[in-house]
Each structure stands twice: as structure tokens, then as C-alpha cells.
Amino acid sequence: MKQLLDLLRRNWLFFVIATLAALALRLLFVFFFPVVQGDSFIYGDIAKNWLSHGIFGVTDGAVIRPTLIRLPGYPAFLAAVFSVFGREHYTAVLVIQALLDVNTCLVIAATALELMNERAAKAAYLLAALCPFTANYTASALSETLAIFCTAHALYYGVRGIHGLQRNRTATWAWLVAGLWTGAAMLIRPDSGLLLAALGLPLLLLLFRRGQRMTAVWAGSALFAASLAPLVPWTVRNWRTFHVFQPLAPRYANDPGEFVSQGFNRWVKTWTVEFVSVSEVYWKVDGESVDFSLLPERAFDSRHEYEATQDLINRYNQQLYIDRDLDAGFAQLAQERIRHNPFRYYVWLPALRIDDIWLRPRTEMLPIEARWWEFRGHPQESVFALAWAGINLFYLLAAFRGWLNWQLGLSGAMLIAFVVLRSLFLGTLENPEPRYVLECFPALLALASGAFARPPKA
Numbered sequence: 001m002k003q004l005l006d007l008l009r010r011n012w013l014f015f016v017i018a019t020l021a022a023l024a025l026r027l028l029f030v031f032f033f034p035v036v037q038g039d040s041f042i043y044g045d046i047a048k049n050w051l052s053h054g055i056f057g058v059t060d061g062a063v064i065r066p067t068l069i070r071l072p073g074y075p076a077f078l079a080a081v082f083s084v085f086g087r088e089h090y091t092a093v094l095v096i097q098a099l100l101d102v103n104t105c106l107v108i109a110a111t112a113l114e115l116m117n118e119r120a121a122k123a124a125y126l127l128a129a130l131c132p133f134t135a136n137y138t139a140s141a142l143s144e145t146l147a148i149f150c151t152a153h154a155l156y157y158g159v160r161g162i163h164g165l166q167r168n169r170t171a172t173w174a175w176l177v178a179g180l181w182t183g184a185a186m187l188i189r190p191d192s193g194l195l196l197a198a199l200g201l202p203l204l205l206l207l208f209r210r211g212q213r214m215t216a217v218w219a220g221s222a223l224f225a226a227s228l229a230p231l232v233p234w235t236v237r238n239w240r241t242f243h244v245f246q247p248l249a250p251r252y253a254n255d256p257g258e259f260v261s262q263g264f265n266r267w268v269k270t271w272t273v274e275f276v277s278v279s280e281v282y283w284k285v286d287g288e289s290v291d292f293s294l295l296p297e298r299a300f301d302s303r304h305e306y307e308a309t310q311d312l313i314n315r316y317n318q319q320l321y322i323d324r325d326l327d328a329g330f331a332q333l334a335q336e337r338i339r340h341n342p343f344r345y346y347v348w349l350p351a352l353r354i355d356d357i358w359l360r361p362r363t364e365m366l367p368i369e370a371r372w373w374e375f376r377g378h379p380q381e382s383v384f385a386l387a388w389a390g391i392n393l394f395y396l397l398a399a400f401r402g403w404l405n406w407q408l409g410l411s412g413a414m415l416i417a418f419v420v421l422r423s424l425f426l427g428t429l430e431n432p433e434p435r436y437v438l439e440c441f442p443a444l445l446a447l448a449s450g451a452f453a454r455p456p457k458a
Helices: 002-010 012-032 039-053 073-085 090-115 118-129 132-137 144-166 172-186 190-206 213-228 231-242 262-268 275-280 303-319 324-340 342-359 379-405 409-427 434-452
Strands: 057-060 063-066
Touching: 002 012, 002 090, 002 118, 012 090, 012 118, 012 132, 039 057, 039 073, 073 090, 073 144, 090 118, 090 132, 090 144, 090 409, 090 434, 118 379, 118 434, 132 144, 132 379, 132 434, 144 172, 144 190, 144 213, 144 409, 144 434, 172 190, 172 213, 190 213, 190 409, 190 434, 262 324, 303 324, 324 342, 342 379, 342 409, 342 434, 379 434, 409 434
Parallel strands: none
Antiparallel strands: 057 063
């Protein structure tokens, strides 16, 4: 930390200008492109019920029903903001998120400083400050900004913990703090549990090094205890309220006893690759009609499948919800498709989904057509989307170059492990939403800074 403070003091003008640019970019999105819809109102409803009635629940008609469909982290943040600025004051929420994200930029710079050198730290701060993708999500009343904030802190203290162990110090305090930030991240998004796995990987490797086993055990114990402790009250509450063991949140955001259309979800996973399919098909169910013509050709392997799929979609459009009988039809169709080509289902489609969430233009929170590649209908939006994709590719290539430039050892392995684990997990989902990969950006940006700083000569 002293090293970072020295860097800030000696380069105060650079950091002041970069900070003002970072804040300006985020406030531009907040005031000109705010997104408060869908899940935002679910979080907001829970927060207001928690404030007004002391019930962590959703409004169901005239009744407030306890729920576990969302973790308490983001509703608690909204409740805190609403209690100060007033209910429904989402603008205050977005402005505070913008301020938190600027702090995240500083944590990413600190990580680069710990991993590499001062030049890399300055590059990391500038790359993070001007990153339009993380900045864009500060203008959305969703959990991403807070999840990125917690992830950046957890990775930073994880890097410090590894370096402490490599200097033959226990560094228990660093692993304890990393664990607390990991626990906070898991209270915001359930998939943040992958962060714990990535942080635990270098400790697992150190167990096989003679002389460091006990320090690795102590560090691992501190990490896991601190990570899981914040989940205990939530787990106890769910057991007492619903009589279920649920330390995080259900995969399909359903309360106990609610019907989940598993067959439909599995069928979607037999063909979906692009985010546009999520918005045009997956999000429509339940409640909106689905345009059968928007299904891609890969959704059918034969004329029989084409007709069977069309029949199921027509049945859904007539009732606009999926019951158990209709879900069974989708399940049977999904099973036939998987049996016909298991490699496609288990390997090829997940790989394509991973490619999509990493490489597509991140314009989903902007007024840009989802089918950005159809130039004829909206040429200006398509050009903008391509430029946005180019910026995204620049960050990815810089991260790859930075990783090649520096010998980062266990610290680098931890960052790469987090990116890889999260990517593999997201590839298994039927809804490849680009926002889910943003939690990897603290690691990505720290690595990217290495492309602009020379490593010391051997």
C-alpha cells in the first residue's frame, strides 16, 4: 500500500486527470444512457420491502412474499441508498456506482503495481478508467458494478497473499481480507464462488512444495473461513424460512416449490450461441410470443425436428406460458438432439458461447440494434457496433500480450485461472449474456497493462 501511495504522490497530476476522465465517462452513461428495467425493479422491490416491512421479499399482488430468488448483497446496497436519498431514487444508485467503479480502477492499478511495476500500474489505471464496458454498466441498476468492485479487491489481496507466501511469510491477513471480499462478491452474485476456486488454486499448488505446506494450509483456512462466513446468516435464514439448504441463490431464480421449465431450458441450450437468441427467444418465455422465423438453422437437424419445434412454439404462443406437458415436449426434443450429436451439445456449442460473450460488441445496454451485423437496416449502428467490438478486441489482445511479456508465476496463474474457470462456466449456460464476463475485467485489465510496460531484464 505504501508503494501505491508513493506512486500517487509522485504522479498526482496524471492520476487527477485520469480520475476526472473516468468519472466523466461514467456520468456520461449515467445521465444519457441509464438502464433501469427488468431485474432492476426486482432488486428494487426487494430493497423497498426490506426497508418498509423488514421482509426480504417480493410484492405479489397485495401480499409481500418472502423470497430467495436474489442474494441479499445488491438489495442491501439499494436499501442503503434509498434510505438516504429516497425510494425509487435510482439516479443516486447509478451515481454511487460510478464512484465505486472509479475506486475499482485504482484497485486494478494497485494489482498491476503488485504484479509488475509503476509503469504498468499507470497503464492499468488509464485502461480501466477509459474502459467503456465497465463504465457502461455503472448506468444500469444491476449487480455487475458491485460484483466487479468486490472481485477486484479479492484478486488484489490474493496477489498480495501469494507474494507474501513466496517471501516465506504467512500473509494470513491478506488471505483473510481476500476471503472477506470473496464472500461479499458471493452475496452479490452466486457465480462469484468461482473466485474462491481461483484464489485457492495457488494455495493448492503450494501444498506440494516442501517447506510451504503449513503456511499454505493456514492461508487456505483463512481464505475459506472468511469467504464462507458471510453466507452463514443467509443460509440460516433460508433454512428457517423455506426449510431448504440454499447458501447462494437457485440457478433459475425460483423460490422453493415453483415450477422450472427444465426441458425448455435444455432445448434452448442445444442450439443457442448468440446473445440475440437470448433476447429474441429465451427472455420472451414466459409472457410474450416467440417468432419462430427468428430461430437459426442450427436449431433443427431434420425436417422432423423442424416441424416438431414449430408445433411446440405454436403451442406456446397460444397460451404464453410453459406448463409441465409443454415442457416435457421440449425435453424430449432436447434429448433427441443431444443423442444425435453429443459433441455439439457438450463441446462445440459451449465453445461458441464463450467466443460470443468475449468477442461480440458490448452494446446490449446501449440503444443499438441487437442484430448489429445486419448493415442494410441500420448501417450507422452496425458501424458503431464494429468499433465497439474493435475496442473490446484491443483489450483482449493487450491482456494476452501482457501475459506473454511478464513472468507472473503463481499470481498470473491465479488471474488466468479465474478467467478460464468463469469462461468455462458461462459456456454451460443457455443464456450467454455478455455482462456475465465483466467480472473477469479486473484480471483482464491488470494483465493488459503489462503490454505497455517492459519487464526487468533477466
